[in-house]
Amino acid sequence: MPKASKSKRRSVPVTARSAAGAAVPLPPIHVEGHEKVIIDTQSLASLPLVGKLGKSSTETRRRINHFHTLIKEYSKLAAVRAKAPAPEIDEKIECVEREMAQMGGLDWYQKASLLGQCKSRGGDTSRWLVPKLRDLGLHKRGNKLRLLDVGALSCLNYAKERAWVDVVPIDLNSQEPGIYQQDFLDIGKQAADKQAGDGEDDDDDDISHLFKAPFDVVCLSLVVNFIGDPVRRGDMLKQATRLLAPDGLLFLVLPLSCVTNSRYLDDERLLAIAQHLGLEKLSIHHTAKLAHYLYRLSRPATGPTEEDDGQFKKKMLHSAPGRNNFSIVI
Ligand SMILES: C[S@@+](CC[C@H](N)C(=O)[O-])C[C@H]1O[C@@H](n2cnc3c(N)ncnc32)[C@H](O)[C@@H]1O
Numbered sequence: 252m253p254k255a256s257k258s259k260r261r262s263v264p265v266t267a268r269s270a271a272g273a274a275v276p277l278p279p280i281h282v283e284g285h286e287k288v289i290i291d292t293q294s295l296a297s298l299p300l301v302g303k304l305g306k307s308s309t310e311t312r313r314r315i316n317h318f319h320t321l322i323k324e325y326s327k328l329a330a331v332r333a334k335a336p337a338p339e340i341d342e343k344i345e346c347v348e349r350e351m352a353q354m355g356g357l358d359w360y361q362k363a364s365l366l367g368q369c370k371s372r373g374g375d376t377s378r379w380l381v382p383k384l385r386d387l388g389l390h391k392r393g394n395k396l397r398l399l400d401v402g403a404l405s406c407l408n409y410a411k412e413r414a415w416v417d418v419v420p421i422d423l424n425s426q427e428p429g430i431y432q433q434d435f436l437d438i439g440k441q442a443a444d445k446q447a448g449d450g451e452d453d454d455d456d457d458i459s460h461l462f463k464a465p466f467d468v469v470c471l472s473l474v475v476n477f478i479g480d481p482v483r484r485g486d487m488l489k490q491a492t493r494l495l496a497p498d499g500l501l502f503l504v505l506p507l508s509c510v511t512n513s514r515y516l517d518d519e520r521l522l523a524i525a526q527h528l529g530l531e532k533l534s535i536h537h538t539a540k541l542a543h544y545l546y547r548l549s550r551p552a553t554g555p556t557e558e559d560d561g562q563f564k565k566k567m568l569h570s571a572p573g574r575n576n577f578s579i580v581i
Contacts, residue, residue, distance in 0.1 A: 311363050314363060315364065318351065318359075318363075319477070321347050321350055321351050321354075322477070322478075322479045323479040324347050324479075325347045325348070325479060326480045328343050328344045328347065329344065330480075332344065357423070358424065361424060361426055362426075364404055364473070365404045365405065375404075375405070375408050376470075376472040376473070376502075376504045376541065377400075377472075380468075380470065380502050380543075380545070381409070381411075381412060383533070383534055383545055384468070384500075387533075389415070389467070390412070390415045395416060395417045396415060396416045396417065396467040397417050397419070397464065397465070397466045397467050397468070397496075398416050398418050398419070398466065398467065398468040398470065399466045399469045399470065399494060400420040400470045401421055401422075401435045401469065401471050401474050401487075401491075402421075402422055402435075402471070402474035402477065403420030403430050404422070404426055404430075405420075405426075406418070406420045406427050406430050407429075408420070419431065419461050419462075419466075421433040421435060431458055433458060435474070435487065435490060436483065436486055436487065436490055438490065439462065439490075439493070439494075462494065465494060465495060465496035465497075465499065466496060466499060467495075468499065468500045468501075468502060469491040469494055469495055469500075469501050469502070470502045471491060471501070471502065471503050471504070472503075472504040473504050473505070473506070475487050475488070475503065475579070476506055476509055481565060481578045481579055481580040484578075484580070485524070485563070485579050485581040488503075488524065488525070488528055488581070489528060489581070492529055492530065492548060496548075497548065498547060498548060498549075499547070499548045500533070500545060500547055500548075501530055501544075501545070501548070502544070502545055503544040503545075503546070504541055504542065504543050504544070505541070505542045506541060507537055507538070507539070507540055507541055507542050508575060508577070509542065509575075510542050511537070511542075512573075512575055513568075513569070513574060513575050513576065513577040513578065514567055514569055514574045514575070514578075515565050515566060515567065515568060515576060515577065515578035516578055516579060517568055518535060518542075520566075520568060521544070521579070523563070524563050525546050527563065527581065529548055529549060529550035530547065531547050531549040532544070532546055533545040533546060533547050561581075562581050563580060563581040564580060
């Protein structure tokens with residue numbers, strides 16, 4: 252059974268009251284050098300499931316979107332606080348934290364997202380990817396495809412393809428025994444820490460062997476938009492290219508509005524970012540709600556370097572009113 256890996260980041264835990272008035276743990280704030288501050292969604296997992304799953308898919312979607320807004324707000328406020336702490340910022344942060352807690356935290360969010368994957372609501376996005384992999388003839392390859400499913404809500408997504416696909420499903424908060432609890436952005440860091448004698452010496456928790464060989468496919472389905480900080484969204488794409496084998500595939504899924512209604516991102520810009528990271532476009536498909544992308548790593552998988560940073564800053568592309576601010580920064 253997979254075990255949770257341990258986080259080594261500094262945290263400042265806080266508490267608040269649940270709707271029922273009981274004290275509940277709230278997300279610690281992690282300060283990771285370079286003034287980057289993120290919400291530690293792992294800690295949201297410990298919140299009790301007090302939130303309701305919507306009666307209709309529209310209601311569930313509305314609540315999921317609101318949870319995304321809270322994550323973004325939290326990231327922004329935490330970044331302000333890291334630079335210039337002030338009591339009014341603390342108050343605003345507590346307010347956001349309280350609301351997330353009242354909704355049920357990450358556990359509620361994941362259960363609501365899983366509901367969105369029901370067949371009656373369109374199924375999970377692997378059903379789009381599998382025919383593409385078959386079209387590429389990858390089901391006939393001699394050795395099985397190694398596929399890293401990031402933000403996996405179920406370990407059964409590729410069960411029908413088990414004869415030719417070996418899946419490593421990971422999530423910040425594992426919902427099933429078959430899903431490894433692992434922060435995608437920490438892959439590689441733990442092994443480096445250990446080598447430097449800095450890591451915790453608990454071999455039972457060590458799943459680093461799973462990430463030693465490169466992956467043929469990395470799936471980032473509805474995960475990049477989960478992150479509130481545009482730089483960390485860029486870090487996710489960079490990390491994916493680092494983990495891919497030569498000619499490996501990146502499967503990216505974003506809510507459609509991230510590319511059709513954003514001031515800072517559209518398909519063209521996303522393609523420029525992907526190409527900059529050594530990825531070439533194989534396929535794009537928009538549905539009423541989602542944008543699917545399949546890219547292939549077309550240059551040696553050495554991964555992007557520090558020099559890549561600063562190449563794709565937040566740039567206004569569409570200034571019409573009513574647009575959202577979703578962006579990816581490299
Ligand atoms: C909306 S769910 C996506 C579920 C599924 N992949 C899909 O396509 O429906 C987003 C998931 O990504 C996970 N996640 C977000 N950041 C992550 C990270 N850095 N490492 C691993 N999982 C992450 C969250 O915990 C959450 O379960």
